[in-house]
Amino acid sequence: MIDLLDICAFNATYAHTIDSDALESWPAFFTEDCHYRVTHVENEQEGLAAGIVYADSRAMLEDRIAALREANIYERQRYRHLLGMPMVEAADDRTAQARTPFIVVRIMATGQSEVFATGVYQDRLVRRAGRLLLAERVAICDSTVTDTLMALPL
């Protein structure tokens, strides 16, 4: 069975990958036909699926990282994710559903740090060849005001 600590360990590695600028490894946390979306709480309540960021394959995530690299976005900001304990809503040997709260602090090149985003991941995880992968991650932000510079993955 996929348990709480499996998901914790998965999330810790996911966050570390983004925060240490290993962005090229980020798509590998997802299945090939994944659903990844960043949205905010009001959109989600109204059932608007479009969101702020939308991808329905790992290839789209890879494209996104390539675009970020071209824009040199990491020169100008870093993120630090702090994730809470997952709430495991369903789990068996091969799949799990969980919600995990997050706070993301953005550190600008000027040294200034600020709370950039808070919210909850709504996840569907699958086990493939012994490894956990995200079949779906919807990052639901608490704030409806979205920074148009939103660039690094949540």
Added chain:
Amino acid sequence: MIDLLDICAFNATYAHTIDSDALESWPAFFTEDCHYRVTHVENEQEGLAAGIVYADSRAMLEDRIAALREANIYERQRYRHLLGMPMVEAADDRTAQARTPFIVVRIMATGQSEVFATGVYQDRLVRRAGRLLLAERVAICDSTVTDTLMALPL
């Protein structure tokens, strides 16, 4: 025995309940004759029990939520709790004492996010009919300056 992961899972559900605006379910995390208090570190060190918020029954918590609903407070702000790992200070089959650090970010309707409160929960948990419940939760805030708008539960 009540263990670390039991308390983690309990806290994750508690925080999710508040942060997803399911406030009516919040009192159900407490025993009927519970003690719930929000205070700050200087009051606590001086042994002043009154605090900022005080309740000594689940019924008082229910009253508090009813009052918040009437004031429509959730239209104007949301919270996001991020909780640390509990320090389990004592535990057996039926009761546990633990301290858990928290950071609460407040998200205003304008979209602005700010660190609203930090501190530590000082808890006494009991197991009743297989479920964990809070017999006592004292939320000790680090800051002595209290926002008079403090409204949603910590």
Added chain:
Amino acid sequence: MIDLLDICAFNATYAHTIDSDALESWPAFFTEDCHYRVTHVENEQEGLAAGIVYADSRAMLEDRIAALREANIYERQRYRHLLGMPMVEAADDRTAQARTPFIVVRIMATGQSEVFATGVYQDRLVRRAGRLLLAERVAICDSTVTDTLMALPL
């Protein structure tokens, strides 16, 4: 074997010790010949070991606390650490290597709270006489702009 939950429990106690102003107990989390360092991500990438704070023995940590007490620094500020799940990179019965992300909020005497530091602990833990101790903790801050008032331990 030293496992994820052992390290979690260790970190929770470590953070609580600092945040509850039990600073004199802080050096006891380290081995006598420990390496403790606070640095930032750019220094670390360039292999500059000096950092912002540097100690290579528990005795140096004790000296640091004595100096802080003389400066009465805790009258003027408190910290609140929130730590993420450790990423355990290697572990056996006697040693473990882990990375743990942190957010530290500083609470000033005026009541103002702000994100003071974010980053990651890079740790080497050892088991001695049944207790975990830090043989090495490098706190790598995300921001290169260091508050010259940096005073309390990270």
